[in-house]
Amino acid sequence: MSTDRENNGSQVIARAATLLRALEHQPAGMTISALSRQVELPRTTVHRLVASLESQQLLIVSAGEVKLGPALARLAASAHTDVIALSRPAMEALGRRTRETVDLCVWRGSHAVSVSQFVSDRELRVVSAVGTAFPCHCTAHGKAILAQLSNQQISEMLAGHLDLRTEQTLRTLPAILQDVEQVRASHYAIDREEHARGVCGLGVYIKTRVNEHYAISLAVPAIRFDEEFDHLLSALLQCKAETEALLAG
Known part of the structure; x- marks a missing residue:
């Protein structure tokens, strides 16, 4: 069971890192849908990851656009x-x-x-x-x-x-x-x-x-x-x- 939890945790971290890398060269931000297509993940998965990262200020969402957050700076x-x-x-x-x-x-x-x-x-x-x-x-x-x-x-x-x-x-x-x-x-x-x-x-x-x-x-x-x-x-x-x-x- 612990191995399964570790694998799931590693997958979440890897997916979060993929989102951050995708936004690295997008200072104007991307919509959830565009980001989902970019990283080839389901929109619901991306939405959930964005919400988690936003709560830690690693991402910000403004006017429907997802951008890198102040915590990264x-x-x-x-x-x-x-x-x-x-x-x-x-x-x-x-x-x-x-x-x-x-x-x-x-x-x-x-x-x-x-x-x-x-x-x-x-x-x-x-x-x-x-x-x-x-x-x-x-x-x-x-x-x-x-x-x-x-x-x-x-x-x-x-x-x-x-x-x-x-x-x-x-x-x-x-x-x-x-x-x-x-x-x-x-x-x-x-x-x-x-x-x-x-x-x-x-x-x-x-x-x-x-x-x-x-x-x-x-x-x-x-x-x-x-x-x-x-x-x-x-x-x-x-x-x-x-x-x-x-x-x-």
């Missing part, structure tokens, strides 16, 4: 506590040097998820909640991470519909790959109002000893991005060197 943050803690001094120093918001993000599928932040003290500033998932192709930290992947990986990951956030968002895969080549050459990435109007970003990849992809970025109001660019880039590259030195131990 918290779990992602706790799983990377060492990187977060060790990078914090350099992030705070960068924030004081530039007086702009600093974000540490980790790669998750086609998105970069914010796991730590130092908020600007300026009246006009850019702030997003920790746990926010940013599309990689239209953000500085996301493009810094994409530059570490092969063009084939990027093409497979971004195949299909691209999330178009503003008029400046790159709309085709060739344009994105060309931009990523520039990131590889310069070792930093730029977002000029591609993710949000009035907001620019500057990001760099962070080398760690863990099997994850991290990036640190500055979120800057567009009105002062160009005039302060040289200072922002210099300070960000210094933060990268300091962070990687700390992580290297």
